[in-house]
Amino acid sequence: MNPLLRKLLDPRQTQYLVVNHHFIIQEISTEVQHYADTPDEAIPGADARMSFPELIGIEKTLMSIIMGQLPSFDLKGIARFTDHSRPLYFDMLAIQHEEEQEDVPSKLLILIEDTTEKMVMKQSLMQRANEANLLVSALAASNDYIDKVIRSMGDALFVTTTLGIIKTVNQSAQWLFGYSEAELIGHPLSIIVVEEKLLYQARHCYILSHKELLRELQVICTTKAGEEIWVEFSCSAVQTELQELYDFIYIGRDITERKQQEIEIRRSLAKEQELRQVKSRFFSMLAHEFGNPLHTILFATKILQDYGDEITHEEKKHYLEHVKSASKHMAQLLDDVRLLSSVEAGKLEFNPAPVDLHKLCSELVESIKISNGKNHRINFIYKRLSVSAKKTDRESEETQDLPALDAKLLRHILTNLLSNAIKYSPIGSNIYFELNCENEEAKFKIKDAGIGIPIEDQEQLFESYYRAQNVGKIPGTGLGLSIVKQCVDLHGGQIEFSSDTGLGTTFIVKIPFDKQR
Amino acid sequence: MSVTISKKICMIGDFGVGKTSLIRRFVDRQFSDQYLSTVGVKISRKSVELEGVKQRENVTAQLLIWDLEGHTKFKGIAPTYLQGASGVLIVADVSRSETVERLSEHIQLFSSVNPKGSIIVALNKVDLIDEEKVALLVEISHSICQDKVIAVYTTSAKTGKDVDEIFYKLAYTMVEQV
Numbered sequence: 001m002n003p004l005l006r007k008l009l010d011p012r013q014t015q016y017l018v019v020n021h022h023f024i025i026q027e028i029s030t031e032v033q034h035y036a037d038t039p040d041e042a043i044p045g046a047d048a049r050m051s052f053p054e055l056i057g058i059e060k061t062l063m064s065i066i067m068g069q070l071p072s073f074d075l076k077g078i079a080r081f082t083d084h085s086r087p088l089y090f091d092m093l094a095i096q097h098e099e100e101q102e103d104v105p106s107k108l109l110i111l112i113e114d115t116t117e118k119m120v121m122k123q124s125l126m127q128r129a130n131e132a133n134l135l136v137s138a139l140a141a142s143n144d145y146i147d148k149v150i151r152s153m154g155d156a157l158f159v160t161t162t163l164g165i166i167k168t169v170n171q172s173a174q175w176l177f178g179y180s181e182a183e184l185i186g187h188p189l190s191i192i193v194v195e196e197k198l199l200y201q202a203r204h205c206y207i208l209s210h211k212e213l214l215r216e217l218q219v220i221c222t223t224k225a226g227e228e229i230w231v232e233f234s235c236s237a238v239q240t241e242l243q244e245l246y247d248f249i250y251i252g253r254d255i256t257e258r259k260q261q262e263i264e265i266r267r268s269l270a271k272e273q274e275l276r277q278v279k280s281r282f283f284s285m286l287a288h289e290f291g292n293p294l295h296t297i298l299f300a301t302k303i304l305q306d307y308g309d310e311i312t313h314e315e316k317k318h319y320l321e322h323v324k325s326a327s328k329h330m331a332q333l334l335d336d337v338r339l340l341s342s343v344e345a346g347k348l349e350f351n352p353a354p355v356d357l358h359k360l361c362s363e364l365v366e367s368i369k370i371s372n373g374k375n376h377r378i379n380f381i382y383k384r385l386s387v388s389a390k391k392t393d394r395e396s397e398e399t400q401d402l403p404a405l406d407a408k409l410l411r412h413i414l415t416n417l418l419s420n421a422i423k424y425s426p427i428g429s430n431i432y433f434e435l436n437c438e439n440e441e442a443k444f445k446i447k448d449a450g451i452g453i454p455i456e457d458q459e460q461l462f463e464s465y466y467r468a469q470n471v472g473k474i475p476g477t478g479l480g481l482s483i484v485k486q487c488v489d490l491h492g493g494q495i496e497f498s499s500d501t502g503l504g505t506t507f508i509v510k511i512p513f514d515k516q517r
Numbered sequence: 518m519s520v521t522i523s524k525k526i527c528m529i530g531d532f533g534v535g536k537t538s539l540i541r542r543f544v545d546r547q548f549s550d551q552y553l554s555t556v557g558v559k560i561s562r563k564s565v566e567l568e569g570v571k572q573r574e575n576v577t578a579q580l581l582i583w584d585l586e587g588h589t590k591f592k593g594i595a596p597t598y599l600q601g602a603s604g605v606l607i608v609a610d611v612s613r614s615e616t617v618e619r620l621s622e623h624i625q626l627f628s629s630v631n632p633k634g635s636i637i638v639a640l641n642k643v644d645l646i647d648e649e650k651v652a653l654l655v656e657i658s659h660s661i662c663q664d665k666v667i668a669v670y671t672t673s674a675k676t677g678k679d680v681d682e683i684f685y686k687l688a689y690t691m692v693e694q695v
Contacts, residue, residue, distance in 0.1 A: 037560070049523075053581050054560060126589075130532045130552075130587075134552070137613055
């Protein structure tokens, strides 16, 4: 090698080898073997490709350099070590090596520069950067997957802070409640959960208890459209980066349909129970109310059959009267049962026609006085206010002023209330019957000083065949008030009462003149 | 008659796909879970006996396997390393779909330097994902690579699945071309 070139390379610690066009080593620097793959073969006279396998495959390129067709070829960062604790890296540069004598062919100078220090540093940096990138990539993939799972969930998902401020929602939650993500995030959960305190309690319960998942928390929620829906939530918590501070995860399912079905079933069961009670009361009434008159009839007919020839004409007449009265009583009972069943079946109709209420009530009072009111004082009071304003002499115009009501239904109402007042009041007591027409409605008030209705019976008073506990031996079917209630309802009216046991009862019936259909 | 033919093959692909691990499994019959990034280039040698190639009884192929620094978003693969390579193993990681998507880029790079070079694709780390996913990725890889590659293999340096096969297949193909 040119001594000048050698002088230049030595201080830079650059190693070299010179090879001919057959890649046979011609000359080497002192430490070039340190970088050889097989050091023993890095000697003059040997094929350089054996000790430096990097040269295999690029022979054409190297020949082009020898021939001066290419300026150089370099390979950077060649690693030559098996033990990672003792790394060795170098850069290789191949250039043309011209001999000083003109007729000697050119050779190839391969320069080797140690880059271990630089490459070790680079490895360390790359290692960290690549590890971080792999982590980011794994994290992104995992996040993406979790996001997709959450998005595809059929159940609504909410994540809130400890205080119930919404942090995350999924698509199902937006669909279920009709809000967009932006309308939910940052807002309290109370915007959808009516009874948010239930969830608040659940959160506290979770923190205070054994941190078990709370299941089947059924609450009423409101959608954006204002619709109320039943949602069943499960609630669990995840600890935030701060200890003892939790985020809460709610997973909700719309159970409105199920709830409605439950309510329907409960209603049906209650109805069935009620029907069973009505049936039981009906049979009980049948046994009592038909029993007595039947016995009377059987007894009287037996006397007439067995002793017909022996008893007097007066006595016969007396027994026949008994039979007649008992039969009449039974017929009345049957009429009541028929009436009630036709009302319940919706067969009883409201047929309004002008009714002179004063006349109707007066006639009714007279008729009751004659039939079963002989032992009581029935005081009828009539107050007429609004209707009087248009009073004229002409009958047809008067008829026009009369309210259109159903007289038949009114008779059922008033007869039953007055009969009850008489039946449950002591002999000789006063009964007040007041008719008051004002503000386009008729108010009937019937007040007695009878046995009264115990508080515990008041709720069921209008149910068919139901009788208060304090009726004792006073006969009755438990149908009267039920018929009254149905007739008032047909009129679109109201019935109310107040009662004190032992002091008496007051019934007030309000019938509007213009029924709201 | 037995002859020895030396062949340069390169391993290219994104960083962390398991190029070094495949070489280690093939050359040293070893595997380590620990990730150690390669910088620069490291050459490993392995001689393989090939039977019945070109009517010769035996051919010994001395494979010079160039383990190249992986492609990152900051630095691509230097084409000078690829010069004179007879074949290439392009490696992707099935658990990172972006490395599969970049296969065509690597194929293009290698073909631009060595238009006649043999290419095999290794979809590595198949031990990490479901079989259905692997099947789909193979299909995607075929559509990416089309007829530019000899074959697409699903490999695992961890279990050794198809590791020898990729190197032998490449060796046969390269020697056949001589």
